[in-house]
Amino acid sequence: MHGRRFSWLLGGIGLVACSVSGILRGSIPGAPAVNNTLTLLGDVLWASAILILSIGLSREGSVVARKPLGVTASAVVAVWPLTTTLVSLGISVQNPGQATPWQFWVYLSMLVSLMFGLIAAVQVARIRVVAAPWNLAPLWALGIQTVVWVVPQLINVAAPATFAEMGTVIPALGTLGFLATTLGLGVVAIVLSNRSQAESILVFESSPPE
Structure with a gap:
């Protein structure tokens, strides 16, 4: 149980730290160098946390039991934000010739x-x-993140004028989706790591003496 506890605890702390990095990034306008640094830091924290949770410090600590499909999908989820950030830093969206490739990306x-x-x-x-029911937590978080992205897109297509008036709502929805997959899942992982520790102590105390 110790491998599971430390894996989930470290993964949870990494996700919470990632959420803090994202919140700080949004609270410092007009500082691109600082924002880029916080973005990269958040991406590294996210990647580290997801990889720890998916692979585990030991096999019992892997939330996907180290199954190839689960580990592979989790690895892509882990490193993709960092990949996206590095690509965005290398592309100047101010160049009209790159606007279309950037939108495609x-x-x-x-x-x-x-x-x-x-x-x-x-x-x-x-x-x-x-x-x-906590095994469903990643699906809940993904559902929230998907809804808060899809709904504004549908509004933009159906009622562009209404979308233009949602200037403060759109960032708030994005923050909600971000916190669901970082702070939300991080807190769940930390709580479950403590529960795992309590269960291991209970099993130890209830075992018959030799």
């Missing part, structure tokens, strides 16, 4: 994140290393 990134995120979340739910 944005939608491709969202599609890849959604597809592999769904695979990873389904694997966590099916394998059930994480106790029910």
Whole structure:
């Protein structure tokens, strides 16, 4: 149980730290160098946390039991935001000639994140290393993130004028989706790590003396 406890505790702390980095990034306007640094830091924290949770410090600590499909999908989910950030830093969206490729890359990134995120979340739910109902937590978080992205897009297509008036709502929705997959899942992982520790102590205390 110790391998599971430390894996989930470290992964949870990494996700919470990632959420803090994202909140700080949004609270410092007009400082691109600082924002870029915080973005990269958040991406590294996210990647580290997801890899720890998916691979585990030991096999019992892996939320997907180290199944190849689950680990592969989780690895893509882990490193894709960092990849996206590095590409964005290398592309100047101010150049009109790059506007179309950049827009294509944005939608491709969202599609890849959604597809592999769904695979990873389904694997966590099916394998059930994480106790029910918390094995569904990644699916809940992914659902929230998807809804807060899809709804504004639908509004933009159906009622562009209404979308233009949602200047403060759109960032708030984005923050909600971000916190669901970072702070939300981080807190769940930390709580479950403590529960895992309590269960291991209970088993030890109830074992008959030799």
